[in-house]
Amino acid sequence: MQSLKERFNSIISLQDLEKFKVEIIGKKGGLTLAFAELRNLEGEERQKQAKTLNEIKQEFEKLFESKKQELQILELAKKLQDEKIDVSLFTQSYGGKEHYVHLMIEKIVDYFVALNFELCEGGLVEDDFHNFEALNISKFHPARDMQDTFYTRDEKLLRTHTSPVQIHTMQKKSPPLRIIAPGAVFRRDYDLTHSPMFHQVEGLVVDSEGRVSFSNLKFILEDFLRYIFGDITVRFRSSFFPFTEPSAEVDISCVFCKGEGCRVCSHTGWLEVLGCGMVNQAVFDAVGYKNVSGYAFGLGVERFAMLYYGINDLRSFFEADLRVIGQ
C-alpha cells in the first residue's frame, strides 16, 4: 500500500498518470493479471486474495482520482501562466481621437457660426430635383457627367454635393438666411485623388435684392481662407457652375512653397480650394424666391485637411491607420 502511494507521489504529469493507470489496471496491467490469476486458486485462499486485490483496486482508484485532480489544477495554472497576455506591451495606448476630417469640419463651421450662419445638415439620399434640377442642372446637362453617382431603384440617389441643402433650406424657410452645411457626398470616382465618398461644406447667404453682393462674398471668403491657412494670397478666377452666375473658383497661394512653385501646386504657385458665385436666378425660381439676391460657395473638406495637416495621400483618410490618427 505504501509503495502505491509512493508511486503516485512521484508522478508529475497527467500523461505519466495515464501510463501508470495502464500499467496497473490496463488490459495487461499488474492488477488485472493478478485478478486473472485468481482462477488458479481455490476456496478460502481465493476469497482472501480476491478481497486483498479488491482493496488494492479501490485504494488505487481513490489515489488515482485525487492525483488526477491535483495534476489538472496544476496544469491549468501552468497553462494560464504560459498564455498570459501582457497588456502592458504597448508603451503608448491610444485613447479615442477625433478624425481629422471631423476636426477640419469643426474648424470651418466654427468660423461661419461665429458670423451668425445657421448650421444645417441635409440627408445623404436625395432625389433628382434637389440634387440636380433645382440647381439648374437639367437632365442632359454636361455637368452631370462629373457627378455620376449611386442610384436606387426608386429613382433616389446618393447626393453628389452638399448644394441640395440650399434647396431644402429655401423650400422650408423664407429669406433672409445664412447657412453653413457640412456633410458626406458621393460620386462614382476612385483613384489616387478621388474617393467614392468624401465631405463638403456648403454656404449660402440670401437677402432681399441688392443687399448681397459679390464684394461681400469676396470679403468673407478671403477672411475665411486666411483664418484657416494663415498668411496666404487669395485669387478669384472666373469659372462656371450651373447654380451660380457669375461663378468663380478660388485659389490660395501654395501653402507648401509659398507661391514659388512645387510639386503639390504643379509648379503654378496656386492651389484651387473652392467654388463660389452669386446664386443663379434659375435656382431662386425653382424654390419660388422673389426679389432676392444671394451668394453660395462649396468646398471639399479632405482637400482642406490635406493642405492644412500636410497629408499627401487621400487614402490615409479612410484607412483608420492609428499611426496617422494618433498624431
Ligand code: DAH
Ligand atoms: N457643388 C459644387 C461641387 O460639388 C461646389 C460648389 C461650387 C458649390 C460653387 C457652390 C458654389 O455653392 O457656389 O463641385
